[in-house]
Amino acid sequence: MTMAFIPEITSLHTAAQAELAARLRHKIDTKTKPLGALGQLETVALRLGLVQNTLSPALRDPRVYVFAGDHGIAHEGVSAYPQDVSWQMVMNFLAGGAAVNALARAVGMSVRVVDAGVNHDFANAPGLIHAKVAPGTANSAEQPAMTAAQCDAALAQGRALMHQAAEDGCNVVAFGEMGIANTSAASLLLHKLAGVPLDVAVGRGTGVDDAGLARKREVLARAAARTGALTDGVEALREYGGFEIAMMAGAMLGAAERRMVVLVDGFIASSALLAARHIAPAVLDYCVFAHRSAEAGHAAMLQAVGGEPLLALDLRLGEGTGAVLAWPLVKAAAAFLNEMASFESAGVAGKEG
Numbered sequence: 001m002t003m004a005f006i007p008e009i010t011s012l013h014t015a016a017q018a019e020l021a022a023r024l025r026h027k028i029d030t031k032t033k034p035l036g037a038l039g040q041l042e043t044v045a046l047r048l049g050l051v052q053n054t055l056s057p058a059l060r061d062p063r064v065y066v067f068a069g070d071h072g073i074a075h076e077g078v079s080a081y082p083q084d085v086s087w088q089m090v091m092n093f094l095a096g097g098a099a100v101n102a103l104a105r106a107v108g109m110s111v112r113v114v115d116a117g118v119n120h121d122f123a124n125a126p127g128l129i130h131a132k133v134a135p136g137t138a139n140s141a142e143q144p145a146m147t148a149a150q151c152d153a154a155l156a157q158g159r160a161l162m163h164q165a166a167e168d169g170c171n172v173v174a175f176g177e178m179g180i181a182n183t184s185a186a187s188l189l190l191h192k193l194a195g196v197p198l199d200v201a202v203g204r205g206t207g208v209d210d211a212g213l214a215r216k217r218e219v220l221a222r223a224a225a226r227t228g229a230l231t232d233g234v235e236a237l238r239e240y241g242g243f244e245i246a247m248m249a250g251a252m253l254g255a256a257e258r259r260m261v262v263l264v265d266g267f268i269a270s271s272a273l274l275a276a277r278h279i280a281p282a283v284l285d286y287c288v289f290a291h292r293s294a295e296a297g298h299a300a301m302l303q304a305v306g307g308e309p310l311l312a313l314d315l316r317l318g319e320g321t322g323a324v325l326a327w328p329l330v331k332a333a334a335a336f337l338n339e340m341a342s343f344e345s346a347g348v349a350g351k352e353g
């Protein structure tokens with residue numbers, strides 16, 4: 001399937017990058033600590049250096065973008081909550097009262113909300129970006145969730161948002177989402193693109209009970225049966241994605257094009273990345289995996305994209321909450337790389353032998 005743009009993402013696995021990686025490794029290893037003692041922070045520091053093509057990364061204007069959209073499949077009763085929660089939560093984000101707002105304030109990130117396709121007309125508001133593709137997707141249990149043109153529009157809008165963010169001077173961005181029934185979309189993407197059985201890919205989302213889970217499985221099996229295996233990320237988004245997921249995928253691609261650090265949130269954000277990586281695998285080089293969600297299927301999703309999460313806090317919320325919580329760790333990784341003394345500069349004796 002074609003799309004409106006071909007992402008131009010620099011792979012960070014080239015020979016030139018291998019040389020920089022070796023220099024970064026040396027810089028990390030000569031800090032005043034036992035070899036490897038900063039664990040996963042060292043992995044993050046290495047990634048930051050590669051993303052920014054420098055030994056001294058500088059992180060600026062950290063933002064979280066919350067993409068919101070509605071889902072036709074919500075009408076099949078696959079969520080524990082009604083569809084109106086999507087637009088009501090958008091209002092809550094704009095008023096600063098949602099979990100992501102409180103956590104973002106706690107760690108010093110700014111929040112932007114993107115209406116990618118919510119079934120509601122929003123007035124202008126500070127922090128709200130109007131990018132509505134349509135007021136909700138079609139029911140993917142019955143038909144493709146969106147048209148090719150809609151999918152293209154969502155991808156292109158997401159990409160444009162990140163190019164604008166880069167122009168603004170932002171170089172680290174967390175992605176979150178809001179959309180009742182979007183765990184269904186994410187499970188279908190995982191099933192179709194990574195071949196993970198539906199039994200493993202489907203979870204309780206907002207907390208459906210046993211009867212609700214049985215119903216969700218039945219609906220998603222029906223949706224999955226509409227198509228064969230899918231290897232094309234755009235096609236998978238068109239068949240099963242939400243507008244917020246497709247726009248987030250475009251944003252992740254756009255952020256990688258502009259060499260921004262991408263903080264990946266939970267189950268749904270990871271499904272956007274899974275689709276993005278089927279469009280341009282190099283997008284993975286720019287990602288820091290924030291956490292492992294408690295949503296069943298996220299472990300399999302992380303495995304599918306090769307992500308090692310920093311945190312495992314039993315979060316199962318979305319909104320970008322996990323990604324926001326990883327920001328202090330990412331900042332800390334840059335701080336140790338930039339600020340710690342080396343054995344030589346501090347006059348500390350290195351490892352014996």
Ligand SMILES: Cc1cc2ncn([C@H]3O[C@H](COP(=O)(O)O)[C@@H](O)[C@H]3O)c2cc1C
Nearest residue numbers: 079081177178179180181182183205206318
């Ligand atoms: C009040 C409320 C706030 C949320 N914030 C994120 N989600 C999360 O739950 C939804 C996905 O779960 P499901 O597929 O079961 O509908 C998404 O909106 C996701 O962001 C929320 C859900 C609710 C109810």
Ligand SMILES: O=C(O)c1cccnc1
Nearest residue numbers: 266267268293316317318
């Ligand atoms: O991990 C997530 O992103 C998630 C899990 C459950 C419900 N909403 C989002």
